[in-house]
Amino acid sequence: MGMNQTPASERIHISFFGKRNAGKSSVINAVTGQDLAIVSNIKGTTTDPVYKTMELLPLGPVMVIDTPGIDDEGELGALRVKKSYQVLNKTDIAILVVDVLIGITEHEEALIQRFQEKNIPWILVYNKADLISGEVSGAVFPPHDDADAGNTLFVSAADGSGIHELKEKIASLKPEDTHKYPLIRDLISPLDLVILVIPIDKAAPKGRLILPQQQTIRAILECGALSLVVRDTELKDTLEYFLSKDIHPRLVITDSQAFAQVSSVTPKEISLTSFSILFARYKGDLGTLTEGAAALKNIKHGDKILIAEGCTHHRQCDDIGTVKIPNMIRKFTGTEPEFVFTSGTEFPDDVSDYKLVVHCGGCMLNEREMKYRIACCRDQKVPITNYGILIARITGILSRSLTPFPEFQKLL
Structure with missing residues (x-):
């Protein structure tokens, strides 16, 4: 696309x-x-x-x-x-x-x-x-x-x-807009400065931005706000420059994989979240996905964890879904779970054997399918979360990453 x-x-x-x-x-x-x-x-x-x-x-x-x-x-x-x-x-x-x-x-x-x-x-x-x-x-x-x-x-x-x-x-029969929450419109006002942190490394697609980044920039433009795109390596200097001019960014939005680094250099008074958390609220169920991350503390050796992605893509040697997320879970829990991977349309109707489902941000899925997948897990009493929320939980900054959404921060 x-x-x-x-x-x-x-x-x-x-x-x-x-x-x-x-x-x-x-x-x-x-x-x-x-x-x-x-x-x-x-x-x-x-x-x-x-x-x-x-x-x-x-x-x-x-x-x-x-x-x-x-x-x-x-x-x-x-x-x-x-x-x-x-x-x-x-x-x-x-x-x-x-x-x-x-x-x-x-x-x-x-x-x-x-x-x-x-x-x-x-x-x-x-x-x-x-x-x-x-x-x-x-x-x-x-x-x-x-x-x-x-x-x-x-x-x-x-x-x-x-x-x-x-x-x-x-x-x-054209459906009405069923999104309960907008992507970002209710979080910002005209002329607000929003800083988007987008790492450019070997895993980044060549010559383009990924879909969540594109859509977020478009949504900021529609609000009449200002978007500034920087790499994680330039964020610290960028923030120091604006704050020295008494310009305070309204919000920092980061790629989830840079969460820890971005949080460490972003002053506490500046709201911070990630693209995947924005999309969890926009087309999924941020409350359910936030609560699902708590299941990490209950993972034991041999427990089955489903890592699900909504699209198929060429996997890098350090792919986030098949390599980074499993390694983070192993380190955080001190266990060796059994990981199962699905992508594209292959999401099981029966998820009852899993102790946790970890889903990507779902940018390639429409709202109906994303909510169907969440409902499958909820109905079968299987916790589900997404990449960004899981990474924020593991790095200890989930509460901070939910500061733009106080109604969901209360769930922690």
Whole structure:
């Protein structure tokens, strides 16, 4: 995702579900006006969820997701079906495509039940309506139930009929901004000085800033405040210069890996936090993640700890998730836990075997999926925290890093 594009995590996720050969891919192409999905008469053409970012009027930036058939068969087919159901965890609007000549079967019924359980707005789309002779009657092809009558449409991907109505219906389901807290807007005022500490080392991506840094800078600009980006090696001199001019930064935000060093040179009267803590509040549950860090004191030899990341990336020899975090936990607890690692979409539904889940900041996940992962842990009574909160806890500065958020500082 380039700096001039809306991040995937901030886009509305529109997912298309249905049985094999129901015409999901054809409907997607008709809705988007592009050949985004491969179309074939061969069952099971879509074997993995396919993601495409685009602009879809009148919604704006969206993520369109084409999923494998929910009726796939065999051992491999079962894995494909599982992949389709995993997409529900990030879906903001669901489109269930049904072959009008076949109608709803137990496969669609099961999926509809999951829509309802997860409170996902959904549309029931009968495709291939051009194959029906005469008037389409609600008595012949009824909606799923009376409550869903307004969200049932008949379309033809072949001749385009009903596609405009489908796009309008999708637009009508556009979710409101569900973020309980803004990223930073409530913490700063116009012309406040915010210092962002971004280490540039061998682990830093070449030629660019990572997504949380980009989004935070944008959010500061929107507030009319001033952002100054420095490396950790220049922070001490920078702070001394501003304070000598009687200019007091409102907030220092640091990469979590530099927490200890940044805290040591930042005067106590200046609020300090990290990018990952900001994002924990913005799209996750800062209270739950803060409380989860306390589980570190209960870790014993052999306990299973899940280290989960929301994206896949090339790992360095001193990768934070697979090397640094485990080493910090070993040193802090004096134990040798069993570490399990997941990345991307691979987050287990059953986390009951783990004594602790440590998640990345989740910048590549949308709010719905991040909250789903947290809820999985909470419902199964498994503590969960994130990289930044864990590092702050281990370095003894968690209370300080929560000073901008007094309502969460009380949880310590």
